[in-house]
Each structure stands twice: as C-alpha cells, then as structure tokens.
Amino acid sequence: MSSLLIAWQLKDKNVLIVGGGEVASQRVDSILPTGAHIALLAPSDGLNPRTRCLIDEHSDSITYYDRRFSGPDDLIGADMVLTALDDVDLSRDICNICRTAKIPVNAADIPDACDFYFGSQIRDGPLQIMISTNGNGPKMANIIKERLQKALSGLEGQAITKVGALRALLKIRAPGVGGAVSKRRMKWMSSLCNAWTLEELVLLDDAMMQKLLDVGWENDRIPTFEEVGGRRPEPDYGNPLVPQAIGFIAGALLAFYLLKLGRRKWRSLF
Numbered sequence: 130m131s132s133l134l135i136a137w138q139l140k141d142k143n144v145l146i147v148g149g150g151e152v153a154s155q156r157v158d159s160i161l162p163t164g165a166h167i168a169l170l171a172p173s174d175g176l177n178p179r180t181r182c183l184i185d186e187h188s189d190s191i192t193y194y195d196r197r198f199s200g201p202d203d204l205i206g207a208d209m210v211l212t213a214l215d216d217v218d219l220s221r222d223i224c225n226i227c228r229t230a231k232i233p234v235n236a237a238d239i240p241d242a243c244d245f246y247f248g249s250q251i252r253d254g255p256l257q258i259m260i261s262t263n264g265n266g267p268k269m270a271n272i273i274k275e276r277l278q279k280a281l282s283g284l285e286g287q288a289i290t291k292v293g294a295l296r297a298l299l300k301i302r303a304p305g306v307g308g309a310v311s312k313r314r315m316k317w318m319s320s321l322c323n324a325w326t327l328e329e330l331v332l333l334d335d336a337m338m339q340k341l342l343d344v345g346w347e348n349d350r351i352p353t354f355e356e357v358g359g360r361r362p363e364p365d366y367g368n369p370l371v372p373q374a375i376g377f378i379a380g381a382l383l384a385f386y387l388l389k390l391g392r393r394k395w396r397s398l399f
C-alpha cells in the first residue's frame with residue numbers, strides 16, 4: 130500500500146498536540162507555518178526546552194495547557210490531533226477516541242494507528258517537497274532530503290513566487306473558472322514555464338509582467354525574456370582593484386627574487 134501525498138490546508142484550524150517532548154517540538158515546527166491554532170497539552174515538568182521556547186515565542190498561535198491528558202473532552206473542537214507521548218497505551222487510547230470522533234490523528238510512536246505520517250521536508254518560499262518512506266525508514270527520508278537539497282539551485286522558490294504573481298494578474302485579466310478561458314490560461318502558463326529559464330522567471334518584475342500579458346497573452350504567444358524588457362545582471366568580477374593589487378605584489382616579489390639571484394651569481398664569480 131502507498132499513501133496519498135497532499136498539501137493539507139490548516140489555516141485557522143485547531144490542532145491539538147498531546148505531549149511536550151522533543152517530537153512535540155518538531156510537530157510545533159511543522160504546524161506553526163500553516164497558520165493553525167495550536168493547543169499543546171503536557172505537564173510543565175516534562176517540557177523539552179525547545180518546546181518551552183516555542184510556547185513562549187509564539188503565544189499568539191499556541192495555547193499551552195500545563196496538565197496531563199484528561200479524556201475525550203480534551204479533543205472537543207480539534208480538527209487534527211497529534212500525540213507525542215512516552216506512554217504508548219495513552220497514545221493508543223487517544224487514537225481510538227479520535228477515530229470514534231472522526232478526527233484525523235497521528236501518533237508518533239504507533240505508525241499503525243496513524244491516519245497520516247509526517248515526512249522529511251524541504252521548504253523554499255512556496256515550494257514544499259515532502260520525502261516519505263511510508264513508515265519504512267524515517268532516517269532514510271532525512272538522508273534523501275539532504276541529497277535533494279544539494280540538487281536544487283536555490284532559485285526555485287523565488288521563481289515560483291514570480292509565477293504565482295503573474296498567474297494572479299492573468300486571472301484578473303482573463304477571469305472565469307472552467308471552459309475555454311481556463312484551457313487557454315493553463316496552456317499559456319504551462320508554455321511560459323517551459324520556455325523561460327528559472328533565472329529569467331526570478332528576474333520578472335511588475336513592468337515585465339504587464340508587458341508579458343499585453344504582448345504575449347493578448348496575442349496568444351510566449352515572448353522572450355528580452356522582448357519584454359528583461360536584462361540579465363552584468364557578471365560580477367568583483368573589485369577590479371583586487372586583481373591589480375595581486376599583480377603588483379606578484380611583480381614586486383618576482384623583481385626581489387631576480388635581484389637576489391643576480392647578486393648571488395655576481396658574488397660567485399669572484
């Protein structure tokens with residue numbers, strides 16, 4: 130069996146985390162950027178220092194309850210539950226209550242009881258890559274993430290941000306959902322993404338976007354980067370004085386060496 134990989138939207142949803150150890154702190158890291166309201170339930174004497182820090186720094190997003198899990202009432206209003214406990218029986222009980230209440234649940238210590246797994250993540254602006262081994266080898270997911278990270282240029286997130294802005298402008302210029310307009314929009318956007326390099330997309334600015342739409346979209350074609358006023362930055366050779374200074378020092382050292390050699394030869398003749 131494999132699993133469904135989706136980008137779950139959690140903005141303004143209620144996520145309950147039961148436990149406050151190291152794994153709980155990683156769950157907070159994963160949930161915070163989604164814009165969800167987090168409730169964290171764990172006695173303060175078991176709080177990991179990072180979890181404590183996250184609670185203090187993000188008091189607008191995290192409501193902390195300094196107590197142990199007390200039963201099904203703790204789950205009321207939760208849209209998602211994550212357990213990160215050192216008590217497998219309690220973890221399993223919480224999973225069972227969630228299943229009855231139809232609340233999606235992840236238990237860090239019982240893969241079989243999870244509705245979904247976390248994965249190793251690469252994030253760069255709007256780009257989100259999740260590596261999952263479907264429960265087989267979490268450390269392998271982490272190693273593969275590091276390999277993938279090296280293969281990325283670092284421009285992807287910025288390029289996607291620019292494409293997102295252009296898509297939003299195009300939707301204003303050619304509104305509508307479905308039908309012929311949708312088909313034309315999708316074809317034009319896909320052709321542009323295929324035709325332009327990542328570097329060119331990163332350099333898109335407001336004026337170029339307007340021109341792309343005026344010249345390209347309106348005439349149903351993909352203009353080149355240069356055609357819409359794109360300019361590549363001049364290659365940076367650094368400070369021109371640096372090579373000059375290096376040349377001067379090298380020249381001076383060579384002259385000094387030759388002078389010394391000349392003197393030695395002169396001496397040896399007499």
Ligand SMILES: C[C@@]1(CC(=O)O)C2=NC(=C\c3[nH]c(c(CCC(=O)O)c3CC(=O)O)Cc3[nH]c(c(CC(=O)O)c3CCC(=O)O)/C=C3\N/C(=C\2)[C@@H](CCC(=O)O)[C@]3(C)CC(=O)O)/[C@H]1CCC(=O)O
Binds near residue numbers: 236238243247267269
């Ligand atoms: C990817 C990542 C995401 C995250 O947690 O955010 C993640 N685990 C990570 C690290 C990690 N976890 C563990 C080790 C020690 C080495 C090792 O065991 O390999 C390391 C390595 C480390 O710490 O470096 C121990 C471990 N993990 C699970 C159990 C319970 C069990 O298997 O029974 C045990 C105790 C096993 C035991 O007692 O022996 C279970 C799960 N861990 C998952 C996700 C889900 C499957 C994901 C997948 O298969 O891809 C799943 C099923 C449930 C879930 O957590 O959702 C994150 C890497 C983030 C990153 O660095 O990028």
Ligand SMILES: NC(=O)c1ccc[n+]([C@@H]2O[C@H](COP(=O)([O-])OP(=O)(O)OC[C@H]3O[C@@H](n4cnc5c(N)ncnc54)[C@H](O)[C@@H]3O)[C@@H](O)[C@H]2O)c1
Binds near residue numbers: 148174198215236238
């Ligand atoms: N999924 C993963 O990636 C992964 C990785 C490592 C470990 N684990 C497993 O996850 C579990 C948690 O790991 P950890 O390192 O965070 O453990 P931990 O011991 O650091 O934290 C456990 C937390 O649970 C709290 N707790 C205990 N009983 C409670 C209760 N009744 N109500 C509320 N809170 C309670 C403790 O106070 C503590 O904050 C362990 O079982 C571990 O084997 C999972």
